[in-house]
Amino acid sequence: MKSNWIVAGILMAGAAIAAGSVMAQSDPIAQRKAIMKAMGDAGRAPAAMLKGEPFALAPVQAALQAMQAAGKQGPALFPDTSKTGDTAALPKIWETRNDFNAKFAKLEKDATEAMSTIKDEASFKAVYPALLRDCGACHSDYRARR
Amino acid sequence: MRRLLTILIMLGVIAAIAGWFLSAPKPLFAAGDKSLESGGNVERGRQVFFAGGCASCHATPGQSDRLKLGGGVEMPSPFGSFYTPNISPHPTDGIGSWTVADLANAMMAGVAPDGSHFYPAFPYTSYAGAKIDDIRDLMAFLRTLEPVAGKARDHALPFPFNIRRGLGLWKLAFFRPEPVRDDPAQTPEWNRGHYLVESLGHCAECHSPRNFLGAITAAQRFAGGPDPEGKGWVPNITQSENGLKTWDKADFVQLLEFGLTPEADTVGGSMGSVVKNMAELPKPDLEAMATFLKSLPAREGPPKPAK
Structure with a gap:
């Protein structure tokens, strides 16, 4: 009897996860906004360091992790069904899809590499701007001005 | 009646001739x-x-x-x-x-x-x-x-x-061509920034609203407006509440150098390309532009539609 409850519990948990992913699938615009916001939030401390705040490795690593995650999840959050709505995404995303996906892949790769190459203030100032250019490359082509 | 017609035709010819001369390239x-x-x-x-x-x-x-x-x-x-x-x-x-x-x-x-x-x-x-x-x-x-x-x-x-x-x-x-003149009351850095922003940088060309004939509305210079290229909005970059009043000089430099806003967003649209250009300039030029931009008087542009 007890094992039946466990099975039921597992099934329910599975259903909940499935429902969660269905919800995420049904609102990719909100989801991609959330990962962009996570990158922005994590990026604030490194931005302040570029401006002259004292260097600290942990917040930089956190920002890189957010970029790595966004690079990995990004392409799936722009399905064909998410072209319109409350979004600054430009139609060009779906016209040059391979390039768009490649830019996310580059972000993920560059962020992963930076996790080991950024060790101190000097390497941070040498490497981090390239990641900002990755962000800018995508925003230049695929996001409306606002 | 016939006389009136002759006069009208003559006026038309005169207008055409005048228009031709007035429209001559200089x-x-x-x-x-x-x-x-x-x-x-x-x-x-x-x-x-x-x-x-x-x-x-x-x-x-x-x-x-x-x-x-x-x-x-x-x-x-x-x-x-x-x-x-x-x-x-x-x-x-x-x-x-x-x-x-x-x-x-x-x-x-x-x-x-x-x-x-x-x-x-x-x-x-x-x-x-x-x-x-x-x-x-x-x-x-x-x-x-x-x-x-x-x-x-x-x-x-x-x-x-x-x-x-x-x-x-x-x-x-x-079209009122004239050199960007130094203001002797300002610092050399401000004057350099003034020159770069107003002349070569041509920032106002995108960051200002235009009239129905496509000319910049002088009273709203740098105050932003709808993106002439389509979807989106070009920001007000004056010291207005609706502009960049909260930015300090270092924020302007960081935007030009890295494309990074104080919210740690990176700019997009054609500004992304501008940032690539700015990365090729010496840092003192970016600081000069920042100094000038921070001095822009607050101006209000067209109201931005709510999202």
Whole structure:
């Protein structure tokens, strides 16, 4: 009897996860906004360091992790069904899809590499701007001005 | 009745003749003027090139070399689509046969070597404030680049905007070429920033609303507005509450240098390309621009629609 409850519990948990992913699938615009916001939030401390705040490795690593995650999840959050709505995404995303996906892949790769190459203030100032250019490359082509 | 008709026709003819004369191109230098040919500095010209954002509109699309200036970039506008020309040093398809005076006429008077008008989608309205030495240096740099074969396609403009001569009347109404003058009451840094922003940088060309004939609304200069190229909004960059009042000088520098806003967002649209240009400039130039931008008086642009 007890094992039946466990099975039921597992099934329910599975259903909940499935429902969660269905919800995420049904609102990719909100989801991609959330990962962009996570990158922005994590990026604030490194931005302040570029401006002259004292260097600290942990917040930089956190920002890189957010970029790595966004690079990995990004392409799936722009399905064909998410072209319109409350979004600054430009139609060009779906016209040059391979390039768009490649830019996310580059972000993920560059962020992963930076996790080991950024060790101190000097390497941070040498490497981090390239990641900002990755962000800018995508925003230049695929996001409306606002 | 017949007499009235004759008078009307005569008035029409007079208006047409007057219009023809009024719309005549007014180049700064005579065709074939060689007086500016010598003395251009390539390295300084490279900085003029990036300060002026030439690559943003003239680099061949679909490839990554920003110094391949074959043109052909589409610039949508309320009047139709402009296609940027080839400005590589190719002798026939580009501007390889131009003199420095030809380049000065183009950039500072909006007049082509054949005497026709350029459309102000080409921001000669701002470049007109440039120093002639900068144009000479720019030409020295442009001549070092790779010639790219192939002319860009013609603009796709409906009547009456496809009549270039009509631009003479547009210029008469809206084009006031004059040098960007130093203000002796300001610091050299401010004056350098003023020059870069107002002339070569041509920031106001995108960051200002335009009237129904496509001329910048002076009272709302730098106050932003709807994106003339379509979807989106160009931000107000004055010290308005609705602009960049909360930014300090370092924030402006960081935006120009890295494309990073104080919210740690990175700018997009054509500003992304501007940031690439700015990355090629010496840091003191970015600081000068920041100093000038931070001094812009607050102005209100058109109200931004709620999302």
